[in-house]
Amino acid sequence: xxxxxxxxxYFVMMGVCLALFVLAWGVVRFWSVGAAIGMCAVAMxxxxxxxxxANRRDRDDDWWDDPRWDDPRWEQRGHDRDAxxxxxxxxxxxx
Numbered sequence: 827x828x829x830x831x832x833x834x835x836y837f838v839m840m841g842v843c844l845a846l847f848v849l850a851w852g853v854v855r856f857w858s859v860g861a862a863i864g865m866c867a868v869a870m871x872x873x874x875x876x877x878x879x880a881n882r883r884d885r886d887d888d889w890w891d892d893p894r895w896d897d898p899r900w901e902q903r904g905h906d907r908d909a910x911x912x913x914x915x916x917x918x919x920x921x
Contacts, residue, residue, distance in 0.1 A: 836880035843872040 846869035850862040 832880050832882075836876050839872050839876035839879075843869045843876070846872075 846865045850865035850869070854865060855862040
């Protein structure tokens with residue numbers, strides 16, 4: 827659920843960024859070029875912040891405690907690295 831909210835937040839931030847650029851040079855520049863430049867400066871900061879917030883790790887994400895790291899057959903040829911609890915193929919992984 828958190829990942830969904832993170833993606834929604836990212837797209838909202840990017841939408842605000844795009845709206846700031848469009849409004850700055852489509853509307854605001856007729857009244858104040860300085861305000862349009864300021865709006866673009868704010869819009870310029872939004873994409874990196876949105877990327878950082880969208881890619882941050884959840885509190886319950888325990889990637890460092892992945893059981894696959896302790897798999898003794900990790901290096902064996904033909905071993906399914908995404909399912910460490912499975913047995914290797916009957917032919918020993920040779921093809």
